[in-house]
Amino acid sequence: MIIIIGNGISGVTAARNIRKKSDEPITIISSESKYFFSRTALMYVYMGHMKFEHTQPYEAHFWPENRIDLKQTFVQSIDTDTKTILCSNNESISYDKLILATGSKSNKFGWKGQDANRVQGLYSKQDLEDMEANTKGIKRAVIVGGGLIGIEMAEMLLTRHIEVHFLVREDRFWSGVLPEEDSNFIMEHFKKHHGLHMHYGEELDEIHVDDTNSAIGITTKKGERIDCQFVGLTAGVSPNINFIKESKIETNRGILINRFLETSVKDVYAIGDCAEFIEPVHGRRPIEQVWYTGKFMGETLAHTITGNRAEYSPGYWFNSAKFFEIEYQTYGDVLSNMPEGRTKFVYQHPKEEILLHFVFDSTTRRFIGINNFGVRLRHLVFNAWLTKEATIEEVLRDLKSANFDPEFYTTYESDIVGQFNKEFGTNIIVAKRKWWQKLIPA
Ligand SMILES: Cc1cc2nc3c(=O)[nH]c(=O)nc-3n(C[C@H](O)[C@H](O)[C@H](O)COP(=O)(O)OP(=O)(O)OC[C@H]3O[C@@H](n4cnc5c(N)ncnc54)[C@H](O)[C@@H]3O)c2cc1C
Numbered sequence: 001m002i003i004i005i006g007n008g009i010s011g012v013t014a015a016r017n018i019r020k021k022s023d024e025p026i027t028i029i030s031s032e033s034k035y036f037f038s039r040t041a042l043m044y045v046y047m048g049h050m051k052f053e054h055t056q057p058y059e060a061h062f063w064p065e066n067r068i069d070l071k072q073t074f075v076q077s078i079d080t081d082t083k084t085i086l087c088s089n090n091e092s093i094s095y096d097k098l099i100l101a102t103g104s105k106s107n108k109f110g111w112k113g114q115d116a117n118r119v120q121g122l123y124s125k126q127d128l129e130d131m132e133a134n135t136k137g138i139k140r141a142v143i144v145g146g147g148l149i150g151i152e153m154a155e156m157l158l159t160r161h162i163e164v165h166f167l168v169r170e171d172r173f174w175s176g177v178l179p180e181e182d183s184n185f186i187m188e189h190f191k192k193h194h195g196l197h198m199h200y201g202e203e204l205d206e207i208h209v210d211d212t213n214s215a216i217g218i219t220t221k222k223g224e225r226i227d228c229q230f231v232g233l234t235a236g237v238s239p240n241i242n243f244i245k246e247s248k249i250e251t252n253r254g255i256l257i258n259r260f261l262e263t264s265v266k267d268v269y270a271i272g273d274c275a276e277f278i279e280p281v282h283g284r285r286p287i288e289q290v291w292y293t294g295k296f297m298g299e300t301l302a303h304t305i306t307g308n309r310a311e312y313s314p315g316y317w318f319n320s321a322k323f324f325e326i327e328y329q330t331y332g333d334v335l336s337n338m339p340e341g342r343t344k345f346v347y348q349h350p351k352e353e354i355l356l357h358f359v360f361d362s363t364t365r366r367f368i369g370i371n372n373f374g375v376r377l378r379h380l381v382f383n384a385w386l387t388k389e390a391t392i393e394e395v396l397r398d399l400k401s402a403n404f405d406p407e408f409y410t411t412y413e414s415d416i417v418g419q420f421n422k423e424f425g426t427n428i429i430v431a432k433r434k435w436w437q438k439l440i441p442a
Contacts, residue, residue, distance in 0.1 A: 004099040007033070008273075016298075018305050026068045046128060078244065103274055104289050118231065143165070144231065167199050258278060283333060292318060343359070356375070
């Protein structure tokens with residue numbers, strides 16, 4: 001019997017891929033919802049673009065057809081000596097192999113008033129339901145924490161015409177991840193959203209409540225008071241592992257795993273947001289709380305569980321997101337503080353909201369990474385360039401092969417390369433896209 005705790009992208013990917021190669025009974029347990037849903041789509045439910053049911057990639061019949069048992073209950077404890085788990089409905093279940101895929105929880109840092117009514121994070125289905133109730137008829141909200149989930153929350157609230165004040169502790173947006181030019185570009189975009197008031201260099205000091213213990217305002221560390229009826233706490237997430245800390249499985253910030261996704265206890269594995277590498281893969285962080293990482297870990301673990309012990313080898317960093325209307329993708333390494341020995345080339349369109357930030361090795365000219373905003377570029381093509389260690393000149397010459405949006409490149413591609421030639425004294429000529437390059441999938 002294989003038990004998986006957590007029905008998010010990691011747990012479900014592991015289950016689906018195990019089932020392709022094994023007939024072993026599989027049970028997925030989750031307290032949040034019976035069926036797997038796309039967490040990244042929660043915002044669209046609030047904004048009325050889709051119903052919650054539409055966030056579920058598989059229909060109800062998929063699970064019995066694939067002989068994957070689903071249980072909706074909370075796992076309270078794990079006894080690794082007897083290989084059993086205990087659920088909140090008092091059911092005790094034995095396992096041969098246990099996969100922990102318990103995800104994250106929103107951070108709270110002990111702020112005064114953080115547990116009041118109309119104060120919440122945004123992570124779970126319950127959070128979405130709470131947000132629906134907590135923001136009915138309100139006029140003003142404060143969001144604390146300057147990352148991706150905070151911006152999603154701001155976009156959600158603005159669709160309901162709620163004035164949003166956004167506290168960012170640092171002096172620019174997402175400064176731990178984005179280089180300065182990229183932050184500035186996004187910050188300019190925020191100015192277009194008139195209901196959005198960004199407060200850079202500001203931290204939450206205290207949340208004020210009324211006599212029903214509901215939020216009525218906040219004070220920042222600099223002493224500014226903002227009256228509001230809702231406070232969104234989006235200052236990051238951390239592994240959801242409280243109940244695991246009571247077991248014999250070793251933990252730190254997350255559940256400690258080796259490169260094979262194995263924990264300190266035999267036959268127990270951890271994947272996705274809750275897992276922390278003892279020795280991170282080169283160039284990657286020990287905990288990566290992103291969708292693609294969970295998916296890839298689930299796929300890798302399925303090999304091991306079905307008898308082909310496989311090391312996690314995620315390849316080059318890739319991520320994508322949206323800041324209001326602007327799409328963002330990143331391939332390879334573009335760090336907020338560029339290390340020595342690297343050179344950047346930043347192209348920003350003079351009128352349209354498009355920015356491309358390339359990084360390459362100053363000596364060998366090897367292409368190291370790109371952040372692209374306002375255009376979409378092909379993952380497979382960038383992966384191939386990173387793998388074969390293409391130079392920046394090769395990448396720019398063949399940029400058309402990474403092209404998703406022919407309109408963009410027919411108009412601006414030569415501008416990008418022209419600007420590079422001017423800045424770096426090169427003479428790169430843009431190559432025509434060959435017919436077969438159009439057939440490369442995304
Ligand atoms: C609003 C939002 C937007 C996001 N946008 C992006 C994005 O654009 N791009 C991106 O890459 N990533 C994004 N992410 C992050 C991404 O969604 C997560 O990295 C991913 O969903 C984590 O998947 P997981 O399978 O590891 O865990 P989860 O999806 O968190 O699933 C874990 C499940 O386990 C359950 N569980 C935990 N403990 C127990 C227990 N004791 N008993 C029973 N059940 C338990 C939890 O309730 C949960 O249902 C976003 C996240 C949020 C919240």
